[in-house]
Amino acid sequence: MAAGTHHAAGQYLTFTLAQELFAVDIHAVREIIEYGRLTSVPMMPPSILGVINLRGAVVPVIDLGLRFGGKATAIGPRTCIVILEIASGGNLQIIGMVVDAVNEVLELNGDQIEPPPSFGNRIRADFIRGMGKLGDRLVVLLDVGRVLSDDEIALLEQASTHQEQEPAQALAT
Template sequence: MSTELLAASRPQVAGRAAGPDVGDTSLYLAFRLADDVYAIDILRIREIIEYSVPTGVPMMPRSVRGVINLRGAVVPVIDLAVRFGRTATGVGKRTCIVIVETEHAGTLCTLGLIVDGVNAVMEIAAGSIEPAPAFGTRVNADFIAGMARVNGRFVIILDIARVLSIDEMVSITPPAMIET
């Protein structure tokens, strides 16, 4: 079902340049982590896959659950809940891995994000996006590109490049201990 949402949005995305300020609206993939709804610019999303248990890798930051094999490519999998300072995401019926692309040191990196469930592809008007509050959110304000009210509920729009900053993750997150 999640992949169909993404596929249906592709014609709308065609021809749209990267960045949040193109035209009056932008498309975002909305997903859940616990009770909160987050969104990522659809241009950063490669695909959505069913959850599979990642293979653990020693000496990785705690937020890196491990790696998966995605059609022959090794893809690191990040637990966003842990990245945001929460407890690890529990696996449920709707748990999935959102495959995103971001740049690091001039190279395109593919990473997987464990989320509790994908909601929808949303069209959000640029004028309805408010700046991130300095306090009061459960997420580091540096990770937030903005907030928008959609259907009476706040959606936190993530700056995925900041959330997935490899240098920052390694420098502030102690390595996980792998039990044998």
């Protein structure tokens, strides 16, 4: 999809975060996993919780609640990690985001999607692709490519590389 396209009809994975409904384009979703133990990485921003080992790959995990300037996501029985593929600078970055609960996959057509509001939202407007209309409810459609800055993606890549090298160094000693 072209940058700046707000009326992007398609399928979206919806999830709850701090009692609000959000969605991401289903094409960005790689998988959904149960919340598990994270390995913390020193000197990361608070919104980057750490990394997980996903079938041999080191995947950084962010807390969207903290990333959006709110409270940390409370871990509960339905808390899970949504694994996303984000295109960044010609590379594909795999990240996990902690959410309260995953709800469903929705099909939204163009007339159900409005451009992002220019005011009154607690999330920066550049994080938002649009607002989906579901009857009397709205769902915030996130632009996953913009939820993290280029600097944060570089930090995540460093964290992943650092964690991948540590076990090899431990075996060498």
